[in-house]
Amino acid sequence: MIITMRDIAQKAGVSTATVSRVLNKNPTSIPISKHTREKVEQIASEMGYSPNVFAKTLRTKKSMLIGVVVWDLTDLFFSEILRGIDNTLHLSGYKMLLNSAEGSSEREFFCMEKMRDLHVDGMIILGGDKSSSTQNLIALNIDPSTSVLVGTTADISGKSVSSITVDNFTGGYIGLQYLGSKQKKQIYYLAGKNKTTDMIDRLEGVIKAVKDLGLEDHFEKIDIGPGEQAGYQATKQLIETTEVPAAIFAVSDLTALGAIRAIKESSYTVPEDIAVLGFDDLALSSYLHPSLSTIRQPRYDMGVMASVMLLDAFASKKNHTGDEKDTNEHWNYPTKQRRLKPKLIVREST
Amino acid sequence: MIITMRDIAQKAGVSTATVSRVLNKNPTSIPISKHTREKVEQIASEMGYSPNVFAKTLRTKKSMLIGVVVWDLTDLFFSEILRGIDNTLHLSGYKMLLNSAEGSSEREFFCMEKMRDLHVDGMIILGGDKSSSTQNLIALNIDPSTSVLVGTTADISGKSVSSITVDNFTGGYIGLQYLGSKQKKQIYYLAGKNKTTDMIDRLEGVIKAVKDLGLEDHFEKIDIGPGEQAGYQATKQLIETTEVPAAIFAVSDLTALGAIRAIKESSYTVPEDIAVLGFDDLALSSYLHPSLSTIRQPRYDMGVMASVMLLDAFASKKNHTGDEKDTNEHWNYPTKQRRLKPKLIVREST
DNA sequence: TTGTATGCGTTATCAA
């Protein structure tokens, strides 16, 4: 048996309107007698009432649901961000609706469509392909003013969507600088070949550092796919041609893991012959032997900030009357692009 | 502007009932003229109609939402299971509502409550604490006939809730058997001290193997918390007292990682001095050097099966008229307990 | 084959 407001109203001898008012704690500060309030609250909890979210949403147009589309759920990089999101939303009464795009743009489209149809109040997109996420946003006619991108940036109609990114330029720069400043040796950058702005910026930082340090003749970029395997394969090939000492700057910790595995299988050692620097600072990076030097991304904080940004957007939307012309060509909403600083973590692998 | 059925009906010159019938593809096999059908479909897609899930749910009492509560989202063990769930539900039009209990029973309660209030059609609980999950289920009065437990089992009022587990007894047994049958050496079992049935069964399998092999004098159980750190600490202490060759059977791959790290820091080697066997077969276990021997749990399949089980429960529920007495003390629904076989994976660490 | 009318549980407007 499911308890509705009507049940409570009947038992309390009041109207459903009164029940609604009591249970919603003065929505428009309409006064209610203490007596009635207490009676209704009493009965509601006795009967184990829980509000029907669907009726409520139908009426109010607010679902209290936040859609989170993560590019790849099994990617360790995202889990910590998700924790940040979940915890933050949890605090403010929003529920997280999570789906994974499983590394496919089509699937991402599908997820976003589902979210939209569920009338989520806002959406957080974690690290999808830059162009696909943007296109999906447009194609699905999703309100960009209540969307936040994490790990990538995008413009729609010349206006930037809100986003949280790490300053990847700096990350790339300090990583290469660290590797290049110790001694003259060949440096290989195992670059990710996907097109998130993260990856692009990171590469630019690397290139800039190469130039600043005058290392053009000692630097080589190798494009590889994501994951440990790709790092392993690339490094295996590399080892046959390279001279030691050398250094590898991997686009991710996972890639670095693969590199280390390949090196260990050869006659070389880490870090004496070949130093390896990762990017991300996954939890497991400190568990390894040798433990992995890396560029840390503040992942939990990224999740928190993305959520806060969304919550802010809701708040600032409330203040608008909404009667400005809705041309759908030119929104007028405040967006923010937060860019967090990465940090060099030196461990045993360099 | 949000498009409703009324908009379509108006434009097509038909009633909303007709629109509803067309858009729901013959729910009760009421015939509709080809002409009307095509016109409505045409207009609906032109106007970019998407149904209002909340109105629909309010009417039909089916949310098409599945609540998934995972004990700890950052635990690598779960991510693969989640993939299985997500992919399966995705196929059948259900949406996954995911929340993490962050390793706390109170938080798990909260998540389950939210799910219930959202009127999810079913719930999947991933690897919570045995007793807490069960208690929460009861306390929240959640229908156990549409709930599936993964990684643990539970009884409510003497009836087993549906569950997917790995045969942990066998897992523990074959693991210890493998370690103990090669040579006489001291074997340490780093046991998890939480109370999931998984852990309990696993320990029993281990103990049984110890007895069968007559290894009572060469076996020791050490209770530790979860995670890499715990494995590291325990092993570090162990090393001071143990004689080589020895073997460590870790309750999880992560624990095994910690053990290996501790051993590497000592003067001993893996596997020559101390062999290490894990449990789970996380993706990263094969990335390590030495790569980790382990007991594989078919995680993706577990997710798939949990989903299928739930879908089956929905189907079998439909066939009931629902007019059997609803005493809430004695349900009559079919439940299943699937128990999957784990598998020994031998790599370099043993 | 199609339309009318009702209700799902809630909130909000208007009266009282």
Place this chain on the structure above:
DNA sequence: TTGATAACGCATACAA
């Protein structure tokens, strides 16, 4: 301070 009542968008029993 409280109560009727309409409306949110949809599905369905019943009528036509």
